Structure formats: C-alpha cells, structure tokens
Amino acid sequence: MGISMSITLPEDVVDEIDNEAGNLGMSRSEYVRKHLHAGRRLFQSSGKLDRKMLQQLVEDDEAAALQDDLTTDAEGTEDEILAILPTDKNRAATKDELRTEIFGTTKEQKNRLSEALDYLEERDQISYTVNNNGEPVIYKND
Structure with missing residues (x-):
C-alpha cells in the first residue's frame, strides 16, 4: 500500500490546514495528500515549477480558476485519478493505492x-x- 511519513510543521500552519480541511469535510491527512499531489504535478522532475501547466490550469478552464469553488462531481473522480497517476511505469499505482489517495x-x-x-x-x-x-x-x- 503506502508508506507512512511524518513531517514537522509550525503550529499555525497545522491550524490553517485543519481549518481548511474541516471546511472541505476532509481529514488532515486526506487534505495534505491531495495538496501534495497537486503540488507535485506543478513541478517538473527537475524541481522547477511547470509554469505552462499552472498557466493552463488557471486560464484554460474556468472551473480551475483560483477564485472558483473546486468541488467535484462524478466526473471529478476520473480527473482526480489522472492527476494522481504517474507517467513513469516504474512508479505505477495499484487500485488500492488509488482508492486510498482519493478516498483515504x-x-x-x-x-x-x-x-x-x-x-x-x-x-x-x-x-x-x-x-x-x-x-x-x-x-x-x-
């Protein structure tokens, strides 16, 4: 399945994460996982921000605009799967890993x-x- 990790964050950041997660009806770990995956997608393997992808997310799709509510519908699950899946076959995910990443x-x-x-x-x-x-x-x- 997955590997458990632990990180240390300032208390005020944890409070913000907890508030945002609560407002979205998510657990802290689910919230952090989703944001980690979103951030990973915005960075290339070199560690540099993929500005083209960020620009595309913000400009090309009104649903992805930063000021919009990012709630998902049934079709959102398919998009979420694609966002999680790596393109590298050596890092491919199992169905259980996908289920955990999406639903906890x-x-x-x-x-x-x-x-x-x-x-x-x-x-x-x-x-x-x-x-x-x-x-x-x-x-x-x-």
Whole structure:
C-alpha cells in the first residue's frame, strides 16, 4: 500500500490546514495528500515549477480558476485519478493505492462519515432508528 511519513510543521500552519480541511469535510491527512499531489504535478522532475501547466490550469478552464469553488462531481473522480497517476511505469499505482489517495484509508473514511453524521445529528437534520433486523439505520428529518 503506502508508506507512512511524518513531517514537522509550525503550529499555525497545522491550524490553517485543519481549518481548511474541516471546511472541505476532509481529514488532515486526506487534505495534505491531495495538496501534495497537486503540488507535485506543478513541478517538473527537475524541481522547477511547470509554469505552462499552472498557466493552463488557471486560464484554460474556468472551473480551475483560483477564485472558483473546486468541488467535484462524478466526473471529478476520473480527473482526480489522472492527476494522481504517474507517467513513469516504474512508479505505477495499484487500485488500492488509488482508492486510498482519493478516498483515504478505511479508517479515515469511517471517521469522516462519523463526523459528518454527528454534525447532521447535532443540527437535527438526521435521526437514527432500528430496522426490522435490529440494525441501526439513519433517515433524513423533514
């Protein structure tokens, strides 16, 4: 799968990352992973900024303009896959690696779902009940 890494950042940067990740409904690690991949794409193998790609992202597609909301729809997943995949065959990714990069680990997915459900329940937008099999189920409040 992947290799775990640890980095040290100033506390104010971590606070900014946490706030931005929270606003996007992402975990910190999911947020950092996505931004790391985006940054990697903007740099050539020489380590220099690929200005042509940056210019293309900003000018050619209104959806990619910096001031726009970058939420994705169903087609966004395909774009995200292409953004993650390397062109070097020696660095090719497995389906599990792609799944983790896009959706996070199973634990991150469960945490994100739990946080979202807690948020909705606190705002009285959803409720829980038990189905005929005795399993807890969730429904949207009117």
